[in-house]
Amino acid sequence: MIDVRVPLFVLFFIFGIPALAELPQLSDAWIRAMPPGQKMTAAYLRVHNLGDSPLSILDVSSTVGMASLHETRLEGGRSTMQAVDSLSVEAGSSVTMAPGGLHIMLMGLKSTPAEGDIVPICVRTSEGDVCTDAPVRRAAPDVPNNHDHH
Ligand SMILES: [Cu+2]
Incomplete structure (x- = not known):
């Protein structure tokens, strides 16, 4: 039999190197600690x-x-909360979820995350899924130039 497969590098030469989807990166994740028994809390991170x-x-x-x-x-x-269907992040840019703005609402908690716990949070994006470990803290971490508006 004659092998008619075209080597990959030839295809790349003809069609160009396919652009690899760049997975977004998550950082600065944390979850607000709540008193035991609470069924909801919020998570914050940067995409x-x-x-x-x-x-x-x-x-x-x-x-x-x-x-x-x-x-x-x-x-x-008055402070109100609204569900957000989807959110776009510009190329080379980032979106910050922080108290008083965008956040990940966690509801129907099986057990209330306690201070010091590490909770995995995943984000599904058009470029793929990414996950991070979010430490549970009582207050927002001190980030320079990040004022905590309530
Ligand atoms: Cu909320």
């Missing part, structure tokens, strides 16, 4: 788009309970 095209954050998940993307907004002097 970095390392690629050269915009990506979408489509869903969030965690092993501790139901997770959904929320945004806290000030409306008429």
Whole structure:
């Protein structure tokens, strides 16, 4: 039999090297510690788009309970929370979830995450799924130039 397979490098030469989907990177994840028995809390993190095209954050998940993307907004002097369907992150840019703004709502907790626990949080994006370990803390970590608005 004659081998008619074309070596890969020939295809690359003809069609160009296929662009590899660049997975986004997660950083600065943490979860707010709640008193035992609480059925909900919030997780915060930063999503970095390392690629050269915009990506979408489509869903969030965690092993501790139901997770959904929320945004806290000030409306008429009152703080309200809204579900966010999807979120886009510009190329080379990042989106920060922090108290008073975007956050991952964790509901229906099987057990309340305690201070010092490590909870996995996953983010589904148009470029693929990424996960990170989020430590449970009582307050936002001190980040320079990151003012904590409530
Ligand atoms: Cu919320």
